Amino acid sequence: MKQRIFRNARIVTATEEFTGSVVIEDGLIQRVDRGDTSVTGAEDWAGDWLMPGLVKVHTDNLEKHLSPRPGVLWNAHSAMLVHDAQCAAAGITTVLDSVVIGDLDEGGARSQTQHTSIAALHQCRDESLMRVAHLLHLRCELSAPDMLEVFHQYADDTLLTLVSMMDHTPGQRQWRDMASYRRYTERNGRYNEAEFDAMIAQRKADQQAYSLPHRVEIVRECQARNLPMASHDDTLLSDIAQAVEERVVMSEFPTTIEAAQAARAAGMAIIMGGPNMVKGGSHSGNVSAAELAQLDLLDIFSSDYVPSSLLLATFMLSALDGWTLPKAVRTVTCNPARAIGLQDRGEISPGLRADLLRVRMNRAGMPMVIETWFGGTRAF
Structure with missing residues (x-):
């Protein structure tokens, strides 16, 4: 499976929230890093939340x-x-x-x-x-x-x-x-x-x-x-x-x-x-x-x-x-x-399933699901 990198995301782990990047490959989370990355091909999440499915x-x-x-x-x-x-x-x-x-x-x-x-x-x-x-x-x-x-x-x-x-x-x-x-x-x-x-x-x-x-x-x-x-x-x-x-x-x-x-x-x-x-x-x-x-x-x-x-x-x-x-x-x-x-599953952590959400707050103050990823494949 193709490797994917999501950058510039507000990552929500089991214990904290920070801006960083996540690498997924073969349906699993491979890496979770703080800060930005300049890797070619990384997808910019523009500050949206990255949460577990x-x-x-x-x-x-x-x-x-x-x-x-x-x-x-x-x-x-x-x-x-x-x-x-x-x-x-x-x-x-x-x-x-x-x-x-x-x-x-x-x-x-x-x-x-x-x-x-x-x-x-x-x-x-x-x-x-x-x-x-x-x-x-x-x-x-x-x-x-x-x-x-x-x-x-x-x-x-x-x-x-x-x-x-x-x-x-x-x-x-x-x-x-x-x-x-x-x-x-x-x-x-x-x-x-x-x-x-x-x-x-x-x-x-x-x-x-x-x-x-x-x-x-x-x-x-x-x-x-x-x-x-x-x-x-x-x-x-x-x-x-x-x-x-x-x-x-x-x-x-x-x-x-x-x-x-x-x-x-x-x-x-x-x-x-x-x-x-x-x-x-x-x-x-x-x-x-x-x-x-x-x-x-x-x-x-x-x-x-x-x-x-x-x-x-x-x-x-x-x-x-x-x-x-x-x-x-x-x-x-x-x-x-x-x-x-x-x-x-259930956490943003290396080795776990890449079941992920991209969430954005709209102008009415409602959290909206922008993308849903299931096992590294986009489901929505």
Whole structure:
């Protein structure tokens, strides 16, 4: 592969920021130097930031393309490739595609797309159609009756990198606020009082019947395979205590400061959503990402349902007291990479993958991805 040199760039390493140059060759970073260079053929980045490619461990973006409107299902291969292109344009070079298994809505979009989306993920990778790296994150809806059967089909999938355990039963965790839950459930159609009450009763009955036995089995299967596990919407100290006992390594979207503090004390990585940071709070009325960041209780940003939120959230985070741009960049690069066992990316350092971003601040004060490089090849 041809050697490339990027000069006059504001390089963001894991610990500092400086103007310098980077040499890449054969898909790897060969050298990182301070100051300018006069080497012939070096590409002038004109003071733009040079950052590691972003790594995201949780995204709902694929779902938006699989079911763009209520009742509409899209071709999974087409959805996957558009999702991939959006990730590259957002500066994301490694993405764990989050596929929910277990559908709380009988016959819902998730139950109709879980298999086709995973098949499309493999086929598009096998045909080298992807711009960036894609792996699999199974999001297990514990109270769904069919969840365990589907999990067993994919427990040994070669792309499976992370398993998260969720319980979206109303009245607890994410949905403690029933008014927020009703607004969310009625986004695609209204319930009358009798229908809403019946739905709540069914959700709670399913939780009673399935959540705990399903969780026990998922933990057993993941431990046997050394698969990293994440808990989801931890709220109470008992939620964290349970996760610690199960050897869960990440707390996704804790809903309270108390849960986040307990996760930190237990050595769990704390994940919050980029949209929460950008929008200034949780759409469910739970603790905000900024609140946790100000208490230094934030390790990883997830893009959740907006790929472009990662970069914007990073720069917003860097403006908070106690945060710097290198520390903020770690939440979307090396921290998530290390949390899922990837040691070969996430930093601007010799010997690592040349997954790189060129970022420029526009006149409106928004960081913009100008170029995305994946393994030394331009992906956007």
